[in-house]
Amino acid sequence: MTSRRVVVSAVNWTELYSKCPKHQLDQFRELKTKTDNLVSKITSLPESLPPINWEHYAHAVPIPGLVDKFKKEYAGFSVEYPKDTSGAVTKVQSQGRIMKAALNKLPPVDESVPEIMVAYFGLQANRFIDRSKPISLGNTNILKRSAPSMHWDFN
Structure with a gap:
């Protein structure tokens, strides 16, 4: 689940470190630590959600039909990956082309x-x-x- 949605980004940390001003090295190290923690947390998550034991909840919940209702709604629920409706990627790419053309001048x-x-x-x-x-x-x-x-x- 997580590996499909998280894009692998190849960050050249040594190059970033070499370009980082000396007075910001502590902040750079904090950023690197936070990034490493987030990456390890995301990669530790399972590929798919664990199955729900509906039988256990059917016996534990005193309201009749509530677990069946939740089970039906859960089975019909799906979260789609967000789509780029505003065209942000194409806007950024066109701005990049304009900037490259300006730099070439x-x-x-x-x-x-x-x-x-x-x-x-x-x-x-x-x-x-x-x-x-x-x-x-x-x-x-x-x-x-x-x-x-x-x-x-x-x-």
């Missing part, structure tokens, strides 16, 4: 100078500018391009 990294990074990323540009390397235009076509007129304007 950015100038190549080897042609990026601080001015272009500031034009594209604004106040976040300092994250991408390596101050230890000297700025050299070299053999680039950087002067043939123009920075966008506004932030994230890829048209």
Whole structure:
């Protein structure tokens, strides 16, 4: 029952750990522990529900016909796996395609100078500018391009 509904996700925990900031390592370890506990709990559940001993309840419940009514309702009850009625998966995939297309319109990294990074990323540009390397235009076509007129304007 559980293995059919739970999708196996391959999380590369070592890569996540290497990218995690040092001040958040404790929170990362807590997340990993919680995830491992949930996975072990889900995998410990049986594939199908254990059978109900209706005879025991028929003798234990004093109201006549109640157990038969519950048995009939239980047999007719089924929970369907939820369907994606809002199209969330297709929306996320289309947003991913749009973002990839936008990223492909950015100038190549080897042609990026601080001015272009500031034009594209604004106040976040300092994250991408390596101050230890000297700025050299070299053999680039950087002067043939123009920075966008506004932030994230890829048209």
